[in-house]
Amino acid sequence: MGRKSTYRRLLNGLQRTLLLCRIVNLAGISTILVMYEIFEHTADLGIRVRGESADQLFADAAKALFSVMVSNLRDVRPTEEIVLDVVGDDFEELLHDWLAELLFTFHVRRLVLCEFQVRVVPGGLTAVAKGEAIDPARHEIDVEVKAVTWHGLKLEHESSGWVAEVIVDI
Amino acid sequence: MAKQGYHGPLEQIDECCWRIPRSYKLGMRVEGRIFADERLLQQVRHDQAPEQVANVAFLPGIQMASLAMPDIHWGYGFCIGGVSATDPAEGGVISPGGVGYDINCGVRLVRTNLKYEDVGPRLESLMTALYRQIPAGVGTGGPYLFGGKELRQLLAEGTPYLAKRGLATEDDLEHTEAGGCLAGANPDCVSQRAMQRGGDQCGTLGSGNHFLEVQIVDEILDDSAARTIGLEKDQVCVMIHSGSRGLGYQVCDDALLALRKAPAKYGIDLPDRQLACAPVHSDEGQQYLAAMRCAANFAWANRQLLMWQTREIFAEFFGRSWESMQMGLVYDVAHNIAKIEEHTVEGRLKTVCVHRKGATRAFSAGHRELPSQYRSIGQPVIIPGDMGRASWVLVGQPGSMEKTFGTTCHGAGRVMSRTAAVQDAKGRRIDRELAEKGIIAKCRSWKGLAEEQPAAYKDVSLVVDVVHRAGLASKVARLRPMGVVKG
Numbered sequence: 001m002g003r004k005s006t007y008r009r010l011l012n013g014l015q016r017t018l019l020l021c022r023i024v025n026l027a028g029i030s031t032i033l034v035m036y037e038i039f040e041h042t043a044d045l046g047i048r049v050r051g052e053s054a055d056q057l058f059a060d061a062a063k064a065l066f067s068v069m070v071s072n073l074r075d076v077r078p079t080e081e082i083v084l085d086v087v088g089d090d091f092e093e094l095l096h097d098w099l100a101e102l103l104f105t106f107h108v109r110r111l112v113l114c115e116f117q118v119r120v121v122p123g124g125l126t127a128v129a130k131g132e133a134i135d136p137a138r139h140e141i142d143v144e145v146k147a148v149t150w151h152g153l154k155l156e157h158e159s160s161g162w163v164a165e166v167i168v169d170i
Numbered sequence: 171m172a173k174q175g176y177h178g179p180l181e182q183i184d185e186c187c188w189r190i191p192r193s194y195k196l197g198m199r200v201e202g203r204i205f206a207d208e209r210l211l212q213q214v215r216h217d218q219a220p221e222q223v224a225n226v227a228f229l230p231g232i233q234m235a236s237l238a239m240p241d242i243h244w245g246y247g248f249c250i251g252g253v254s255a256t257d258p259a260e261g262g263v264i265s266p267g268g269v270g271y272d273i274n275c276g277v278r279l280v281r282t283n284l285k286y287e288d289v290g291p292r293l294e295s296l297m298t299a300l301y302r303q304i305p306a307g308v309g310t311g312g313p314y315l316f317g318g319k320e321l322r323q324l325l326a327e328g329t330p331y332l333a334k335r336g337l338a339t340e341d342d343l344e345h346t347e348a349g350g351c352l353a354g355a356n357p358d359c360v361s362q363r364a365m366q367r368g369g370d371q372c373g374t375l376g377s378g379n380h381f382l383e384v385q386i387v388d389e390i391l392d393d394s395a396a397r398t399i400g401l402e403k404d405q406v407c408v409m410i411h412s413g414s415r416g417l418g419y420q421v422c423d424d425a426l427l428a429l430r431k432a433p434a435k436y437g438i439d440l441p442d443r444q445l446a447c448a449p450v451h452s453d454e455g456q457q458y459l460a461a462m463r464c465a466a467n468f469a470w471a472n473r474q475l476l477m478w479q480t481r482e483i484f485a486e487f488f489g490r491s492w493e494s495m496q497m498g499l500v501y502d503v504a505h506n507i508a509k510i511e512e513h514t515v516e517g518r519l520k521t522v523c524v525h526r527k528g529a530t531r532a533f534s535a536g537h538r539e540l541p542s543q544y545r546s547i548g549q550p551v552i553i554p555g556d557m558g559r560a561s562w563v564l565v566g567q568p569g570s571m572e573k574t575f576g577t578t579c580h581g582a583g584r585v586m587s588r589t590a591a592v593q594d595a596k597g598r599r600i601d602r603e604l605a606e607k608g609i610i611a612k613c614r615s616w617k618g619l620a621e622e623q624p625a626a627y628k629d630v631s632l633v634v635d636v637v638h639r640a641g642l643a644s645k646v647a648r649l650r651p652m653g654v655v656k657g
Contacts, residue, residue, distance in 0.1 A: 169270075
């Protein structure tokens with residue numbers, strides 16, 4: 001029983017990770033694989049993202065955030081483009097502020113964003129994000145992320161690349 | 171961060187209370203105390219919530235103990251179900267994390283004079299009417315729009331402002347904690363971003379665990395208190411659970427940003443960044459308090475407008491005025507809030523800042539803040555359960571004044587993470603399972619219902635049993651759900 005349930009848990013975990021790998025078409029220019037996984041937190045939701053570079057990590061974290069909120073993100077059309085600048089020196093704080101800015105954009109400008117090009121520069125980041133206005137008829141929005149928390153926030157540069165963890169409040 | 175259990179010390183104080191000794195972590199200023207019984211203790215150890223109770227004990231000026239209610243579960247920084255009081259005169263701090271993002275998330279209960287037989291046969295169409303007309307879901311705006319000046323007035327004055335606009339009665343105000351308005355709310359301390367984010371959301375349910383339920387009084391456990399509250403068996407009631415919506419989330423976010431450097435500035439050593447805080451008397455502390463009070467006022471107004479819409483929908487549906495259906499407010503309680511209150515600590519009367527995060531005020535009989543109707547029985551406490559089992563009405567007991575700064579539990583408490591709940595519900599139709607039990611559930615998404623399925627929560631009756639036995643609040647009535655609108 002113990003071994004069987006461990007095996008099943010492993011399998012479920014693997015399936016979940018695979019299911020959460022999204023292939024996103026960047027306006028027909030290139031196709032990238034976005035890797036992120038959800039980790040468990042009793043009341044909220046944890047997102048773990050890995051990237052080869054800081055730029056990619058920040059872009060993938062953004063995509064992960066929108067994937068949590070919009071279950072059919074692949075159907076969102078990249079018809080509108082916005083430019084976002086976020087200021088900050090500390091990478092972890094910058095990641096928090098970047099995701100918080102995107103959340104604000106979602107709630108106030110009512111934009112669902114699906115494509116991100118991020119350039120981390122000294123003193124902050126500059127990003128181009130594409131998406132479209134929220135359309136409840138086409139967009140499956142089933143989770144409200146209230147906020148990006150500071151609890152357990154982590155951004156590290158490992159030998160294999162960059163990894164970040166963030167817990168969002170639902 | 172993998173999900174891990176708590177392996178630290180939990181020493182039994184009595185049958186309903188467990189101690190985390192100060193010696194557990196260097197830096198704890200007081201001990202931790204968790205209210206639970208043997209049955210719940212295993213679930214308490216299930217995640218890192220007890221560790222968070224210990225971390226909160228680091229806060230400067232903390233009094234008596236870092237406390238947790240039996241519905242404790244893992245939060246961010248502070249656990250959910252946590253209570254802590256700090257004394258500003260001893261350098262006591264205020265922490266936005268001790269309130270949470272959904273400032274003044276809370277619950278209200280509305281009674282009616284309808285019986286099961288009046289509603290049961292038409293329940294499906296009543297629930298459809300409520301589902302269609304009560305604004306719910308992610309970022310949804312409502313029918314009430316408050317322009318810049320009006321919104322500032324609403325933030326400063328709370329529900330009394332709605333009374334001026336004919337959207338609340340004097341009786342509604344009297345039966346709302348703090349009269350639906352915290353003094354000292356200053357809209358100048360609320361950012362434009364917060365106003366933009368929530369300005370059109372007053373009178374909307376939101377999503378996640380927020381709900382509107384039509385319930386039936388299933389059992390009366392205290393006849394005398396139930397009579398005073400106006401509850402009897404087989405009576406139909408409406409319970410509303412919501413908070414300060416986007417405005418409150420942004421107020422908390424803004425405060426955490428403003429307080430980012432405060433711990434270093436004031437020499438406060440913290441084990442978790444989410445515990446960021448500042449002395450209550452500092453500029454940063456005062457700014458947050460003034461903004462938080464605005465968000466709290468907004469939340470009371472939000473629940474008032476949700477109730478107002480419910481009354482109008484009932485009136486239209488049953489073809490009678492809501493007054494003739496006696497749809498009076500039983501009580502409205504906040505369960506995410508920080509308030510300046512007077513409490514006796516170790517024999518001395520002190521003015522303290524009480525943080526309640528997923529915990530409900532439960533003042534005992536005779537307290538001057540209680541409406542005259544309830545002064546002889548204690549404050550009604552509304553405890554929502556999961557959508558398949560039960561909710562409770564309790565009244566505050568003297569034990570809460572002695573042991574928990576006038577506080578009790580707030581709900582069932584999650585036992586399954588959202589991802590685990592969704593996984594668990596794969597291939598199932600939660601709405602059909604509930605329908606088999608006679609409960610009609612309306613939700614915009616399958617996932618939303620899966621995350622909130624009954625099995626994701628502790629049995630609220632076990633939680634309530636602990637606070638009853640611990641003398642924090644006593645049982646008055648159990649209600650069971652008939653119909654649910656999920657956000």
